[in-house]
Amino acid sequence: MQVAQHGFVHIPDWPTLIKFMRVQVERPFDSDLLRWEWVTLVFCLLIFTNSFLVSDRWLIAAHRWFRNYAARQTLAIWTCALFPMVIRVALLPFAPLNPPSVHDEFSLMLLADTLRSGRLTNKPHLFWQHFETIHVIQQPTYQSMYPLGSGVFMAIGMLLGHPWIGVLLSVGCMCAALCWMLQAWLPPAWAMAGALLAALQIGIGSYWMNSYLGAGTVPTIAGAFLLGSVGRFQRQPSKKMAILFAVGVVLLVNTRPFEGAVLSVVFACVAFVWLRRSTFSNSSFHWSIFTPAAYLLLIGALFTGYYSWRVTGNPFEMAYVVNRNTYGWPENLAILPPKKVSFRHLNLKKMYEVEVERRKRYSTLGHMLDSWSSREVILWEFYVGPGLTLALVFLPWALKKKPLRTIFFVALFMLALNFLQLMAHPQHLSPETAIFYLLLVAGLQQMNVLASSNRLLGMRVIAAIALCTACGGIFNLLMEPLGLRPLNFWEWPHWDYYRSRSAISSKLESFPGKHLILVRYAPTHNSHEEWVYNAANIDRSKVVWANSMGKEPDNKLRQYFRDRQAWIVQPDRDPNSFLPLTDKTYEQ
Numbered sequence: 001m002q003v004a005q006h007g008f009v010h011i012p013d014w015p016t017l018i019k020f021m022r023v024q025v026e027r028p029f030d031s032d033l034l035r036w037e038w039v040t041l042v043f044c045l046l047i048f049t050n051s052f053l054v055s056d057r058w059l060i061a062a063h064r065w066f067r068n069y070a071a072r073q074t075l076a077i078w079t080c081a082l083f084p085m086v087i088r089v090a091l092l093p094f095a096p097l098n099p100p101s102v103h104d105e106f107s108l109m110l111l112a113d114t115l116r117s118g119r120l121t122n123k124p125h126l127f128w129q130h131f132e133t134i135h136v137i138q139q140p141t142y143q144s145m146y147p148l149g150s151g152v153f154m155a156i157g158m159l160l161g162h163p164w165i166g167v168l169l170s171v172g173c174m175c176a177a178l179c180w181m182l183q184a185w186l187p188p189a190w191a192m193a194g195a196l197l198a199a200l201q202i203g204i205g206s207y208w209m210n211s212y213l214g215a216g217t218v219p220t221i222a223g224a225f226l227l228g229s230v231g232r233f234q235r236q237p238s239k240k241m242a243i244l245f246a247v248g249v250v251l252l253v254n255t256r257p258f259e260g261a262v263l264s265v266v267f268a269c270v271a272f273v274w275l276r277r278s279t280f281s282n283s284s285f286h287w288s289i290f291t292p293a294a295y296l297l298l299i300g301a302l303f304t305g306y307y308s309w310r311v312t313g314n315p316f317e318m319a320y321v322v323n324r325n326t327y328g329w330p331e332n333l334a335i336l337p338p339k340k341v342s343f344r345h346l347n348l349k350k351m352y353e354v355e356v357e358r359r360k361r362y363s364t365l366g367h368m369l370d371s372w373s374s375r376e377v378i379l380w381e382f383y384v385g386p387g388l389t390l391a392l393v394f395l396p397w398a399l400k401k402k403p404l405r406t407i408f409f410v411a412l413f414m415l416a417l418n419f420l421q422l423m424a425h426p427q428h429l430s431p432e433t434a435i436f437y438l439l440l441v442a443g444l445q446q447m448n449v450l451a452s453s454n455r456l457l458g459m460r461v462i463a464a465i466a467l468c469t470a471c472g473g474i475f476n477l478l479m480e481p482l483g484l485r486p487l488n489f490w491e492w493p494h495w496d497y498y499r500s501r502s503a504i505s506s507k508l509e510s511f512p513g514k515h516l517i518l519v520r521y522a523p524t525h526n527s528h529e530e531w532v533y534n535a536a537n538i539d540r541s542k543v544v545w546a547n548s549m550g551k552e553p554d555n556k557l558r559q560y561f562r563d564r565q566a567w568i569v570q571p572d573r574d575p576n577s578f579l580p581l582t583d584k585t586y587e588q
Helices: 014-029 032-048 056-071 073-090 103-116 148-160 163-183 188-203 217-233 239-253 257-277 287-312 319-327 346-362 365-383 385-393 402-418 426-450 452-477 497-510 551-560 583-587
Strands: 514-519 543-547 564-569
Touching: 014 032, 014 365, 032 385, 032 452, 056 073, 056 188, 056 452, 073 163, 073 188, 103 148, 103 163, 148 163, 148 217, 163 188, 163 217, 163 426, 188 365, 188 385, 188 426, 188 452, 217 239, 217 257, 217 426, 239 257, 239 287, 257 402, 257 426, 287 319, 319 346, 346 365, 365 385, 365 426, 385 426, 385 452, 402 426, 426 452, 497 514, 497 543, 514 551, 551 583
Parallel strands: 514 543, 514 564
Antiparallel strands: none
């Protein structure tokens, strides 16, 4: 996504300020996908507010049935779990899955493959220099830079036959966890409605479902455990809720360590303050209810340290820290100085330059404001969209309730914390997903209350919002054939190269014997198009991808893999062809 640059220092001139403000106003309409969704929202409102097209009798009957159904809270949770999974599987013939295409997907696939194999990490390869790639560490062990929890569901999917099955299950669990969380704060019908809206907005059509990232669902589940347990704890403290809170903390630290740790501390402080102010703070309250949770947190901390020790050799150093020390990224905190590192491969060097270039967003006040504005619009598009924007309009009335107001300030604090980061993709704020949807559904509930003079009007608007949100999910799934461009970088199927890589890999998988593919990039190669990724056990893979490092190093690698047919792929010349590797190749 191209971000407009409107930098200014100190006091800007009026034309610059007006131009800057105009850009901010235009951003919510700045993609084909968003424009379609705005038109759909208007169309849905016109349909559902017309009593000739949608009769009052139908609405009343549907409302009564839904309320009775949602009252069976366990059934509602299972329904919210199955709803996105069944719908997405049913749509597979019309919207098939794409192969992995971005660095994060390949890295998480490596993590999942390692866990599926029954290992926490892999020994470094003898020729590891040839296998250096983005978001993967090669020393002291060979593993993804991402925390352990991010690949668990995909590992389960691999055991069941396909990694995407794990992604599917994680989305179902996420929607179930959101329903359970909302039941702690809202009436059952609103809780179920909120979880189903979340399934439509971020479940069925988003990249959290339609990729191999798994980066947002598990932190969302963990955040829902925190918020749901805190909501129940303020009414009746129990060991069960304390244990679920501890489970959420362990999951967050092992998926989004920075944001997760901060959010866990904030919610623990909120719960403590509420507990001290409640009637349970007297002498009849037994602090022993926290004992099982404390043991669970201790076990989680020990296991997290053990995993880090196995991967990096240091229980206090996670893999992403090793990756940053080695390759210079992730450069996510603007307050950290860039690392000075050297590279063996051009593509890694170019990726480092891309990461460092992002620091220009903090070079002037104008760049900072522009960056913050663009990231908030991206987050709005992903979590809210045109359909749920009405919920934000009525949110101030919902915040008259003190507990919701406290949760709102927690959300503001976490968003402010994100301003220190150079990047703000939706998965970076996934621990706060539960907060977002609690506030959104509370806004919708308040809209319904304010429309109490015409009770059916609120029901009609909510039905229109649900249909618009569903259409937005369908647009996301079909954006490629429809030729729509989203605002969010991650929602687009990215580059055509992944089809070429997948086709070459599949073709060689069908050939007899084993194969070694050496990849040679041109100086102008796009660093986002990384071809060199491998399974957890490189030597046992039928097809191995490696960086070409010159004739002599390549010959040593070929000698190591002497039982394999060697091929050369030059993506910047012809990404669809692979040729036998010969001595003449190095003369070209």
